[in-house]
Amino acid sequence: MPFIKEILKYDSLSIVGLEKNVGKTQCLNYILSRLPLESRGVCITSIGVDGEKVDQVTSTEKPEIHISEGCLFCTSEKHYRQRELVSELLAISDETTSLGRILVARAVSPGKVMLSGPASTPALVRLMNTTKTLGARLNIVDGALSRLSLASPAVSQAMILSTGAAYSANLATLVAQTAFVVDRINLPLYTEKPDEQCLGLSSMGAALPANMKDFTVFSVTGALTDRLLGRIAALPHVEDLEIRVKDFTRIFVTPQAYRNFLARGGRITVAQRSKLIAVTVNPTAPNGFVINSDRLCAELSSAIGLPVYDLVKNRYEA
């Protein structure tokens, strides 16, 4: 039973899919069904709408979220009324969505539910604070389509990444693109030295300061873009340069520019990082295309240096 013990070390976990239909909900159900019974106080939260029976975009069948007795969950008023389980309503939060206010409830009997959550990360953080006061010791955030921002360390301490044939049907491309995301998640933390000279930069500014070449450490507020990275990479002595960003969700650069900068000896560091616990794959794309699962797991694992799981094929025992 891989990575379940690891999850219990953290008080928040997000599950992020790089694309729709990459097995994110499968992964959530896998975790929920295998969390040890003594670990009560699990709360499932989501960002956006999730748990639909049929995928709203590709019309493929999707697994519903199955909740066990005693588990807390957050969902909107509309989805709460449609739930297929007995649950005790604990609180009505101040967060509202197009589907009504977000409620917090505890499952009294096991069953299925549609999840929906606040649409913004600050609202999600507020909601998670509410669930903590109601007894949630582990908050699991089920993310909507390619919402990397919710995996920001500002929201959750740990994360699981789901990828698969839906993201790219070409094995080499899939491995390369997933590895690029993993690289960014695993960027090292920086430590501020007392006497260092650090130049603050913003990609929003029209003109960059003329004295850039006098600095070796750059602190980027907001997003690190290709244009900004290009300007920094054009400075002499790239091997001495360090770019600091808040966290990996602030990096918006092409893999080429990113790898080029690192290959020349430059460093990119972050203020906060979340722990990537595992990567899961779904080798089947919604159009029916299937990649060889074992090969995908092996190649991706060697590219990122982390274990990769196909939860459906292997049916890991509880």
Added chain:
Amino acid sequence: MKLKHIIDIPCGLRYCFENLTLGSSYSRRYLLDMDMMESACQIRQWQEAMQPYRQMVADNRFSSLLQTIALRYNAIKDIRETIAAIASGRVADDIELFEVKNLAMGALAIQELLAKAEVNLPLPDGLEKVVDILDPDANKILSFYVYDSYSPELAALRTRIKCTDDAEERQKLILESQEIEYAVRQKLTHELKPFAALLSDSLEKLVVADIMLAQAQLSRRMGFCQPEVSEGGEYVLKAMFNPHIRSVLNEKGREFQKIDLTFGHQPLLIVGANMGGKTVVLKTLVLIQYLTQFGFDVPASEARIPVKKSVFFCAGDAQNELDGLSSFGAEMKKIDEVLKCSLSGADILACIDEPARSTNPIEGTALVSALIDILAEKKITLLITTHYNIDSDLCLRMKVRGLENGKMNYALDVAPRGEVPHEALNVARSLGISDRWLDEAQKILGK
């Protein structure tokens, strides 16, 4: 006139409102939607009801209790629609029943907490019954679902659902249980229906208590005093200040000079140097008038305030090109409104900042003099600031002390009739305006 209609009049009312520490989000909306109190009796009743909260806030022993109460208030929401639905007999769902239970339990908890500080929150009798209906197992926990104990049949069904592996059978049983749940909720709604009026009443009492508590806290934090509502027309204000302007000055490391002001029915004409705080006096008076009539304490050490039917604040630059009005046009229209209102016999407070300032001084002086002559006989409290030389027996004249050794003294003194102060050049010089310009002006004045 509701608070939301006047809150953005530029006198600092919004600042006071935003500094209220209201526990419930509904209290905020309730207060914004409150009508201005227009009788002294009404205001005195409000002040009297506020008295226990004032004492509670003044007692340091209760500071942690106040936080607990604020936390409980957080859960008090505007559920008028739910209450109306129950009153109409529509079957409430789980969420609505939770809201009702939350209100009833929250109200009783807040009442109990307030009682610790010897504050009596008079809630209607019967809330305990509402809690009993929605808490059949007497868990005393704030949560709700259609409990097993409501129906033995439902409990049995739920056990069967748990034990069934067959998906089709399970679906059938779930549908069956949902029908029973509906019947239970129907029964609960029916039982709750007679309590609808009581629930609305409790909600309103809770919210008013929250507002009074917040007003008492604001008053203590900002050093306000309880105004005495007077029947006569006389205003007495000791050490009055404008909290918003004070906070801006304090941020810059400067102090707000508090002002004393006493005047009666006679129109009050305030003259004095530029930058002498004349406009601030008007703004603060407007603020104090509104605060009093919405049940607040006021920023002064002592205050006697007559109650007014409405308040006008005409602050100069109301230019609106979109309406095709210049600043002069817009101003004249606004002052004309004051005139019409006072001619109808209403008791109003009108504060007019430098009327007719944007036209030539000869016609301007005539316009202001005429305004004073007409309004002096009416039942209206009129304050006008001006630089014009108004020669009228009908008004009380006050003058800002002005520059003393290069420093502005904002105090107001009763001044005799005669020339208006000529301090504009000195004030401009203290601001560091080009000497060349000011010297040239001095020369022209000398001719």
